[in-house]
Amino acid sequence: MSALSGEFAAYLALVLVGFLPNEMWRWLGVIFARGLDEGAEILVWVRAVATAILAGVIAKLTIFAPGVLATVPTPVRLAAVLIGFAAFVLIRRSVLAGVIVGEMALVVGALLFPQ
C-alpha cells in the first residue's frame, strides 16, 4: 500500500481503479441494449460471445491458475474438471454434483500428487 497509506486514499483507489473500470462495461451494456427487444436476432450472437468469453475465463482459471491454486499440479486440475464434468453428465445434469465431485477430485489429487 506504499503510496496509499491513508484510509481515504484506499477508498479513492477502490472507486477509481476498481469500481469504475469494471462498472463501465455494465453501463455500456445498458446503452447498447437500448432499442433491442427480447427476440432480436443479434442477441443470439451476443449471447454466443458472452458464453465464449465465459468459457475462456473457465479455461484460463484452470490452466493458468491464480494464487495458491497454482501449487496443485496442472494435470490434477485438468483431471478434476473432467471428473466434475463426468459427474454432471451422469448425475442428472446436476450443477451441485459436478461441483462437489470436481472439488473432491482436486483435493484427493493434490494429496496424492504433491508438487
Add this chain to the structure above:
Amino acid sequence: MSSPPEPPTSVLAAYRAGFGATWTSVFSYVLFGTYIGIGALGHDFGFTLTWTVASTLLVWAGPAQVILISALGAGASLIEIAIAVGLSAVRLLPMVVAMLPMIKRPDTRAWKLVLPAHFTAVSMWVEAMRLLPKVPRENRIAYCNGLGTGYALTATTATVTGFYLAARLPPLMSAALLFLTPLAFLMSTLRNAGMLVDRLALGLGLILGPLFAFWHIGLDLMWSGIAAGTAAYVIHRVREALR
C-alpha cells in the same frame, strides 16, 4: 406510452421471490466459498474489513476483485491496475446486453436498469437467464434485484467470515475455494446451453481462450470470445439455412 400502475404488492412479491430463489440456488454455496477466499485475501494484503466488504459490493465480479486486492496490496501502479481490472471485466458487456432485453419494456427508464446491470455477474446472469422466462415481464426488474440482493448478502457474509478466518485457512483449503469458480462457471453454463449455438460457443471458447492467452494476443479473452462466439453463430445460421 402509459401503462397502468403496478400494484406495489406484486413488485414486492417479485423482489421477495427473486431473493428467495437464491437460497435454493447452488450459486449461494459457490459464492459463499469464493468470497471466503476473497475476504481472506483482503485480510492478507492488509486492507480493513470495511474496505474489503465495500470492494465486494462495489466491484461485484470475482476475478476483477482478486486483481484489485492483490495488485493494490502489492503496490502496483494505479494505471496498471485500472487496465487489468477493465480487461478482466469485458464479459460483463455482452452479458448485460443479452439480459436487459428480457427484463425491460419499451417504456422502461434507463435508470431503473442500472441496479440490475450492477448485479450482473456470472452467478446472477446464469440464474436470471434460466429463471426469468417463468416470471411475468412487468415483475422481472424487481425479481432481478431480489436475486442480486440475495447473492450480495451471501457474498458479504462470506467476505466477513473469510476476513476473520484468514490466518486459519490451510493452503489446500484456499486452493479448493479458488477452484470453485471455474467448476461452477462450467457446470452452470453447460446446464444453460440448450441451443446448439450456445454449446458450440462454450466448446470453441474453452479451446480458443487458453490458445489466445498462450499466443500472448492482447485482449485475449475479448478476441477469443468474439472469434468463438461468431464462429458458433455462423455455424448455427448455416445449419438453419440448410433446413
